Amino acid sequence: MSQKALDSVQHTLPQALVERYEDITGAHWGIVNQEFLLPLLRYAKETLGFRLFISMDAVDRLQLPIHKPRFEVLYFLYSPAEKAHLRLKVLVEEQTPTLPSAHSVFQGALWAERSVWDFYGIRFEGHPDLRRMFLYEAFEGHPLRKDYPLRGRQPLIPENPVLENPSKGPGNNCPV
Amino acid sequence: MAPLGFEPTPPNEDPLDSHLNIEPLIVNMGPSHPATHGTVRLRVALHGENIQDCDVEIGFLHRGFQKSCENVTWAQCLPYTDRLNYVSPMMNNFGFLSAVEKLLGLDIPERAKYIRVIGAELHRIHDHLTATAATSMEIGGFAVFLYAVEARELIMERVTELTGARLTTSYGRIGGLNRDLPEGWKDKVLQTLERIHLVANEVDGLLTRNRIFMDRMVGTGYLSLEDALDFGFTGPCLRASGMALDIRKAHPYWAYPHLDFDVPVFHACDNFDRYRVRMVEIHQSLRLIRQALEKLPDGPVLIDDWRFALPPQEAVLNTIEGTMAHFKLIMEGVQVPAGEVYHSTESANGELGWYLRSDGSGRPYKVHIRAPGFQLLSALSKMVKGKLLSDLIPTFDTINMVGGEVEQ
Numbered sequence: 069m070s071q072k073a074l075d076s077v078q079h080t081l082p083q084a085l086v087e088r089y090e091d092i093t094g095a096h097w098g099i100v101n102q103e104f105l106l107p108l109l110r111y112a113k114e115t116l117g118f119r120l121f122i123s124m125d126a127v128d129r130l131q132l133p134i135h136k137p138r139f140e141v142l143y144f145l146y147s148p149a150e151k152a153h154l155r156l157k158v159l160v161e162e163q164t165p166t167l168p169s170a171h172s173v174f175q176g177a178l179w180a181e182r183s184v185w186d187f188y189g190i191r192f193e194g195h196p197d198l199r200r201m202f203l204y205e206a207f208e209g210h211p212l213r214k215d216y217p218l219r220g221r222q223p224l225i226p227e228n229p230v231l232e233n234p235s236k237g238p239g240n241n242c243p244v
Numbered sequence: 245m246a247p248l249g250f251e252p253t254p255p256n257e258d259p260l261d262s263h264l265n266i267e268p269l270i271v272n273m274g275p276s277h278p279a280t281h282g283t284v285r286l287r288v289a290l291h292g293e294n295i296q297d298c299d300v301e302i303g304f305l306h307r308g309f310q311k312s313c314e315n316v317t318w319a320q321c322l323p324y325t326d327r328l329n330y331v332s333p334m335m336n337n338f339g340f341l342s343a344v345e346k347l348l349g350l351d352i353p354e355r356a357k358y359i360r361v362i363g364a365e366l367h368r369i370h371d372h373l374t375a376t377a378a379t380s381m382e383i384g385g386f387a388v389f390l391y392a393v394e395a396r397e398l399i400m401e402r403v404t405e406l407t408g409a410r411l412t413t414s415y416g417r418i419g420g421l422n423r424d425l426p427e428g429w430k431d432k433v434l435q436t437l438e439r440i441h442l443v444a445n446e447v448d449g450l451l452t453r454n455r456i457f458m459d460r461m462v463g464t465g466y467l468s469l470e471d472a473l474d475f476g477f478t479g480p481c482l483r484a485s486g487m488a489l490d491i492r493k494a495h496p497y498w499a500y501p502h503l504d505f506d507v508p509v510f511h512a513c514d515n516f517d518r519y520r521v522r523m524v525e526i527h528q529s530l531r532l533i534r535q536a537l538e539k540l541p542d543g544p545v546l547i548d549d550w551r552f553a554l555p556p557q558e559a560v561l562n563t564i565e566g567t568m569a570h571f572k573l574i575m576e577g578v579q580v581p582a583g584e585v586y587h588s589t590e591s592a593n594g595e596l597g598w599y600l601r602s603d604g605s606g607r608p609y610k611v612h613i614r615a616p617g618f619q620l621l622s623a624l625s626k627m628v629k630g631k632l633l634s635d636l637i638p639t640f641d642t643i644n645m646v647g648g649e650v651e652q
Contacts, residue, residue: 092583093346120489121476122588123597123614132603142599144586144614148473148487151494155586176476179622187310202303202651211311218315 070152071096073116077108080115084108086159097155102167105158109143109173118145118154121176126160126188130214138162139190143170160190169195187212268296273636275304280640281378282647284621293632298625305651313611317577318344319418321608326412328613328649331374332367334403335591336649337416342497343587343598344418347580350552356420356545357498361536362433363406363415364498364589365529369440370399371592371644372480372522372529373447379519379641380451383460388450395443398436405429418578419553420546430537437530444526452523461516465639467627468513475626476619479594480525481643484510484517491590503535518642552578577606593617593644613652617645 074096078085084104089097100108112118122144129135139160146153160167169192170177181192182201189210192198200207204224209216221227268289275285283304289297309328313321325336338360345352352360377392400410405426407413415421451457467475472485482489488509492500508524510517546553550569559566582604588597594616601610620643628636 091585092581093349093585095586119473120478121474121619122478122595123476123599123612123619125599125612127601127610132609142612144597144599148489153586174476175471175474175626176619176622179618183618200303202306204303211308216311218311 070154073112073118073147073150073152073154074098076116077111081108081111095153095155097157099157099159102158102160106168106170106173108156109145109170112145112154113173116147116154117149118147118152120146120148121174121180122146122153124170124177124180124184126184126190126212128188128212128214139165139188141167141184141190165190166193167191168193171195186210189213266291271633275301278382281382282645283651284640284645284647286624286636286640288633288636290633293634295628295631295633295636298628298636300621300624302621302647302651305647307652309613309652310611313608315607317607318580319573319577321611322416323412323414326414328615328652329371329591329593329596329617329646330411330648331646332364332371332592333411333413334363334367334407334415335589335596337413338364338498339587339589339591339596340598341416341418342589343585343600344578344580346587347583347585347600347602348418348552348578350419350547350549352420352547353544354499354541355424355543358536358540359421359425359545360416361499361503362533362540363403365532365536366399366403366433368592369526369529370396370403372526373399373440373444375592375641375644376447376451376519376522378644379515379638380447380457382637382641383457385451385454385457388447391443391446391450395440398439402429402433402436405432417546417553419549420544422546424545430540433533433537437533440526441530444523444530448523452520458516460634460638461514461519461642462512463514463516464631464635465515465518465627465642466513467623471623471626472513475623477594477623478616478619479590479592480521481518481594481620483508484521485513486511491588491595495588497589499536499539502539503532505532515638515642579606580604580608588614591616593620593646596649613649615649615652617643617650621645621650 074088081104084101085098086101087099091097125142127140129138137159141158141160143156144153158167167190169181181195182198184190185198186200186202187210207222268291271288271290273286273288274280275283285301287299288295309324312324322337325340326333328336373392373396377389380388404410407415469485469487472482488507490507493507505528508521510520554573555566555569560570580602582602584601586597586599588595596616597614599612600608603609627639
């Protein structure tokens with residue numbers, strides 16, 4: 069069914085899909101041209117019936133064999149009538165990590181885009197309130213980028229130093 | 245504190261107090277508040293008792309789930325999934341394992357499929373009882389909480405007997421389960437189901453036609469079906485908005501196609517119907533577990549393929565092939581071919597989806613979790629805007645966000 073949806077997208081918006089492929093489990097994916105992202109989402113929602121916003125995320129391809137452009141942004145939609153998922157991808161360059169915000173089509177994208185911005189540093193133009201979703205505003209960098217270190221902790225409040233004598237409790241007056 | 249951009253207070257047209265300069269009162273609920281179970285901070289701008297604007301701030305429980313998963317083997321991700329939805333950990337375990345198995349193209353033994361259904365449905369009852377109990381307690385019905393916790397405790401005991409832990413179950417392995425049912429467990433579960441049935445009826449009798457409860461629940465937390473789909477509602481909250489969408493029926497998995505159950509649908513889109521969907525689903529889950537226990541086939545619970553599943557201890561100690569397979573699985577992990585998959589199962593609060601990406605190195609390249617509560621919580625501020633502050637509490641309760649999965 070998602071194959072049929074991609075067919076009809078290709079028919080109506082011929083420039084919107086850059087590429088189509090099937091993954092190893094047999095599911096169909098469409099890679100979307102950035103400029104046609106919003107028209108495509110609107111068409112999928114209003115005409116094809118993919119009304120349920122499932123989810124959104126990104127992948128940093130830095131360590132994959134094909135690593136340019138660097139980011140993939142994923143959109144998952146669902147059609148309750150046809151019982152089918154629509155899986156879409158947009159490729160995003162590292163130098164200009166921006167995409168148009170989809171919140172005018174799906175309100176569920178409001179938070180999903182905030183979490184992508186938080187984790188990957190991809191900006192969504194036109195988003196009314198693009199704050200970080202999980203981390204705090206003073207956090208530097210974007211932790212799910214592959215070049216962010218695993219132990220790159222940035223505590224807001226300084227963490228307790230490791231005690232020299234492990235049998236001694238914290239504080240200066242604590243008995244040994 | 246980030247600027248919220250609250251809308252200005254509407255001009256006061258009453259001539260007697262129009263000279264008063266009324267500003268919105270900003271109230272902080274949480275991150276540690278008795279009525280918000282979970283570490284969520286709600287900043288509410290009040291005009292009198294009406295909510296002008298509500299800003300939901302999450303992240304207090306953020307643990308870097310995705311980053312942690314990207315740095316361990318596929319099997320080592322399993323304990324992290326326990327901690328996502330800590331009210332129904334087995335559903336997370338099995339959901340994640342199903343996605344990995346789909347990526348590997350594995351089919352698990354029949355018996356394991358039935359036991360997965362039993363485990364998942366036990367935890368669905370557990371989750372719904374918790375949601376209902378918390379809702380009731382937070383709007384003043386403490387007795388219901390005690391009844392529900394009694395039934396919850398029974399489920400906890402059965403889960404402990406099955407998995408060895410109350411909360412951090414880590415039950416299931418890639419290709420099946422790590423252990424079979426304990427002896428005599430079936431009968432104990434049947435007795436537990438009897439008791440849950442009585443408790444569910446008791447809760448139903450105390451709440452469903454209770455005047456105080458209905459006044460707080462009927463008509464509050466309204467969100468139209470159109471908006472619900474737009475925000476990504478799934479599970480009980482979507483079914484309370486008039487859409488019969490259940491992944492167990494739409495895309496059957498495990499043993500669900502062989503079992504008979506109904507999907508409740510209500511149409512009022514409010515808190516009361518979300519509660520009613522949960523109550524009906526408890527009874528449907530009881531039905532499912534009874535059927536699954538009855539039809540439970542004999543046989544192994546883990547596939548016999550040493551590329552994916554650990555060999556039995558006997559083989560590890562006595563044969564070189566077993567030792568090698570064990571060593572390779574522990575040290576290098578399951579070799580998942582390069583590729584990607586999106587797979588979802590119906591968890592207690594809605595669609596629990598996994599997007600997994602493998603680069604063939606034995607570790608996940610990307611683990612995306614589609615937490616049902618995240619999309620539900622994103623609609624909270626729209627659901628309460630312009631309503632009374634007291635409506636915020638039942639609305640927050642019936643969407644039943646669970647901090648672990650929402651904040652990853």
